[in-house]
Amino acid sequence: MVKIIDGGVTAANGFAAASTHAGIKKNSTKDDMAFIFSKVGCVTAGTFTLNKVFxxxxxWDKARVYSEDLARAVVINSGVANACTGKEGDDACLMEAEAISEALSVPVNSCLVASTGVIGAQLPMTEICNGIKAMAPSLEETREAANKAAVAIMTTDTKPKEVAVEVELSGKKVTIGGMCKGAGMIHPNMATMLCFITTDAAIDKKLLQEATSAIVDDSFNMISVDGDTSTNDTVLVLANGLANNEKIVSKNEDYKNFYEGLSYVLTELSKKIAGDGEGATCLFECQLKNAKTKxxxxxxxxxxxxxxxTKAAIFGHDANWGRIxxxxxxxxxEFDPEKVDIFFESAAGKLQIVKDGVATDYSExxxxxxxxxxxxxAICDVKDGEYDATAWGCDLTFDYVKINADYRS
Structure with a gap:
């Protein structure tokens, strides 16, 4: 059973966070760097953008996550993406990791980095390294520290995005918490989003990766805002084992319970991104029922x-079912259009607007x-099998164009 709690990346035992204003963004006084640190080594899992331009x-992170046994820290900056930056960009990642290593006395290869912001600009390494030095002594295991970190990684997001839950594994309370950012360039495989999950579960690294990959496919790979896929998309999961549960080494009942908790966190964070799409006024969900295959x-x-x-129709509150x-x-x-039923549902009620491919006598x-x-x-029942799926997006508004017309200025 999943218990929802108030929390973010510091909810799990042994994780601390910090943030600072390093001065990366022009004309901004907002915090633009965040730090996550575990007091013991963490097994890690990750998924990353499929964009050939990454x-x-x-x-850096793919090499660490897939090849190193343990990680201790993640530093994230907003404002500059460190994408399309050549060897200088690669060197910047190493410099960041070395700065983290020096500040916390941990191995360089246990340090992960993430960036979001403008593509093509080099990271201002003086500001980045000074930011790491400033954050290291202020790392705290508090709710406030987690929230400030979630705010610091925002770009065009209008609100921080955090979720945390508790599950019981072999009689022990295990916590899973996380934060993410994302509002534009959001599309499956993956999106312009960064996501950081921390847990005190003890779990085998291979099983953690397997669970993470499968859940991301049903969560972050099922959201879209604008059809663009970015260069920096990253999901990182860190598990430090401090809950002292019996280590999960097989797909037993504990694995199923952990999977359920991680799935809840990643799915809710996905929905927060879709609902906060640039310029959006609402989260738009499509539940597809009874397809022939998954x-x-x-x-x-x-x-x-x-x-x-369809997104424009949702913005206009127009039941233009033909677009769906x-x-x-x-x-x-494959499906038979003459068997499709379509419903709209919200807090105001549920209404069938199409039956067997033809409009019902519904009230506009x-x-x-x-x-x-x-x-x-929108619930779409194609009545062709037994497989369901859910995807999340948002409405398409005038403000989306405004935001992206002057993103760099």
Whole structure:
């Protein structure tokens, strides 16, 4: 059973956080660097962007996560992505890790780094290294420290994104907490997002990676804001074992319970990103029911939430179901359009608008009332099998264009 608690990256035993204003962003006084530290070594797992153009921190972290046994720290900066920066960008990652190592007396290869912001700019290493020195002595295992770290990694996000839960494993309380950032350039495989999960669970590294990869495929790879995939996308999971549960080394009941907790955290963080899409006014969810295969279900659900015409209709509170049926039709997945049922649902109620591919005699007034809430759910039942999938996006608004027209200025 998953128990939801108030927390972020410091919720689990042994994790501390810090943040600082290093001066990376022009004309900003907001904190722009964050630090996560575990007092003991952590087994790690990670997933990363599939964009062939990937940032230097992605290269650094992949090498550490997949090849090193343990990690101790993560430093994150906003403002500059350290992407498309050549050898100088790679050297910057090493310099960061060396600065972390010196500040905390931990091995260089146990230090992870992440960046988000403008592509093509070099990291200001004087500011970065000074920021690391400033944060190291102020690391705290407090709720406030976690929240400040979540704020520091924001770019065009309008709010910090944190989730934490407790699960019971072999009679021990285990905590899983995390934070993420992301609002634009959000699309499956993955998105312009950074996500950091900390847990005091004791778990085998290979099983942690397997669980993380599978859950990311059903969470972060099922969200979209604008169809763009970034260069820096990273999910890192750190497990330090301080809950003293019996170490998970097989897919037993403890593994299932841990998986459920991690799935909740990653899915909720995914929804927070989709709902905070640049300029968005609501989270838009598509529940695809009864597809022939799991892959078909995922393809169909994602096709609906990535349709710009559908997203614009959601913004206008317009029950333009034809756009949804059209998006299902060009998805590439197999289904019979004459069997499809479509419903809209929100806090204002649930309404069937299509039955067997044809409009019902629904009330436009009632539909508008339902579509005026946040979140809005479209339920599409293709009645062709037994597989379901859910995807998350947001409405498409005037403000999305405004935000991205002057992102660098």
């Amino acid at each position: 940032a230097a921190p992605v290269k 892959q078909d279900a995922k393809i169909l659900a994602k096709s609906v939430i990535t349709s710009n015409l 049926l059209c998006a299902l039709g060009y998805s590439g997945a 007034v009632e539909a508008t009332k339902i579509l005026s809430q946040n979140p809005v759910v």
